[in-house]
Amino acid sequence: MSEEREMITGIEVPIYLKYHFTAGEATARFLSQVRQGKLVGQRCPSCNNVYLPPRGSCAACGVATTEEVEVADKCTVESFTIVYIPIPGNPIQPPYVIANLIPDGANISFIHLLSECDNDTVHRGQRVQAVWKPQEEWDYAMDNIRYFKPLDEPDVPSESIGKVPVTGWEV
Numbered sequence: 323m324s325e326e327r328e329m330i331t332g333i334e335v336p337i338y339l340k341y342h343f344t345a346g347e348a349t350a351r352f353l354s355q356v357r358q359g360k361l362v363g364q365r366c367p368s369c370n371n372v373y374l375p376p377r378g379s380c381a382a383c384g385v386a387t388t389e390e391v392e393v394a395d396k397c398t399v400e401s402f403t404i405v406y407i408p409i410p411g412n413p414i415q416p417p418y419v420i421a422n423l424i425p426d427g428a429n430i431s432f433i434h435l436l437s438e439c440d441n442d443t444v445h446r447g448q449r450v451q452a453v454w455k456p457q458e459e460w461d462y463a464m465d466n467i468r469y470f471k472p473l474d475e476p477d478v479p480s481e482s483i484g485k486v487p488v489t490g491w492e493v
């Protein structure tokens with residue numbers, strides 16, 4: 323006797339994993355400062371690269387970084403991608419822009435969300451600034467910054483991005 327069977331291509335299985343993240347000294351200090359609304363990187367004593375967030379050492383030189391450098395919440399877009407595919411569990415609905423941003427005073431990028439922008443006009447060298455959550459919601463997390471939004475400032479020339487920290491900013 324033949325039986326017609328429905329083809330099953332996938333099932334949903336709710337699995338939850340609870341992690342205890344050990345931040346380490348550099349990241350713990352960084353997150354403590356983010357909780358106070360400050361972005362503080364570390365400068366390499368050998369090549370002068372300023373890392374944000376700091377990892378406690380320079381990836382290029384392999385030496386410890388200890389000098390702290392407070393950087394601005396204004397950044398330059400180094401690169402970006404427009405996300406069109408929804409990610410399960412992510413409350414942000416596509417399309418949205420994820421960018422590598424280099425903060426003024428640093429020259430290594432970090433990843434964050436861009437918003438309040440026309441996705442089709444986002445470009446390398448564009449100037450952006452953080453939009454922070456209300457202070458009472460600040461925690462030990464980079465999502466104290468909701469997203470970055472475009473600034474009405476001239477673009478940074480492509481050849482200068484990440485080469486020379488943008489100066490003249492005030493925290």
Ligand SMILES: [Zn+2]
Nearest residue numbers: 366369380383
């Ligand atoms: Zn270095």
